Amino acid sequence: MNVSIVDYGVGNLHSISKGLERAGASIEVVGDMSSLESAECIVFPGVGAFGAAADRLKPAIPGLRRAAASGTPIMGICLGMQVLFDRSEESVGDGVGLLRGDVRKLQAPRVPHMGWNEVLFQADPLFDGVPERSRFYFANSYVCHPMEKVGIAETLYGETFVSAVRKGRVCGLQFHPEKSGEVGLAILDAFVNGTP
Numbered sequence: 001m002n003v004s005i006v007d008y009g010v011g012n013l014h015s016i017s018k019g020l021e022r023a024g025a026s027i028e029v030v031g032d033m034s035s036l037e038s039a040e041c042i043v044f045p046g047v048g049a050f051g052a053a054a055d056r057l058k059p060a061i062p063g064l065r066r067a068a069a070s071g072t073p074i075m076g077i078c079l080g081m082q083v084l085f086d087r088s089e090e091s092v093g094d095g096v097g098l099l100r101g102d103v104r105k106l107q108a109p110r111v112p113h114m115g116w117n118e119v120l121f122q123a124d125p126l127f128d129g130v131p132e133r134s135r136f137y138f139a140n141s142y143v144c145h146p147m148e149k150v151g152i153a154e155t156l157y158g159e160t161f162v163s164a165v166r167k168g169r170v171c172g173l174q175f176h177p178e179k180s181g182e183v184g185l186a187i188l189d190a191f192v193n194g195t196p
Helices: 013-022 033-038 050-069 181-193
Strands: 002-006 026-030 042-044 074-077 101-105 113-118 135-140 142-146 151-157 159-167 170-173
Touching: 002 013, 002 033, 013 026, 013 181, 026 033, 033 050, 042 050, 050 074, 113 151, 135 181, 142 159
Parallel strands: 002 026, 002 042, 042 074, 074 170
Antiparallel strands: 101 142, 113 135, 151 159, 159 170
């Protein structure tokens, strides 16, 4: 699979590129947002601020919506998951809007949420072969609040929040699979090689 990793100027490109390459993907880092509509597969990486990412993605939103509607596999990781939603408390600006809902500040004693936490997931091809109650690496201050039934996993840290979503071939992970050892690499492998 040819995977276009979106470079919106804030993402963690190196680690996710290496993780996807290990899963067998051919990688292209894309800074020209107009080319995303024709991509075979799209990954929005994590790390950064919602406003800056949303501003960079704004011209590509109509094309991204057409790509999602046509069945292009799309994965958002951490910030990349958050920009798939409508808006965020973190900053002004619209997200891509592939998923209905908003992003709010995490309600926890210590923010940002940094470190390993258990993820309780439902049956989904992304988690095929991942042991139940596996732990993944998080680095976030905000969490997604979907307004539709797209949650496929949740995590408890201060509050219980949705930590993975799926709507058709659009999926998102609040944690970083590329920094989560073998269980994270298993998710990337499932995305590259078998996600329906």
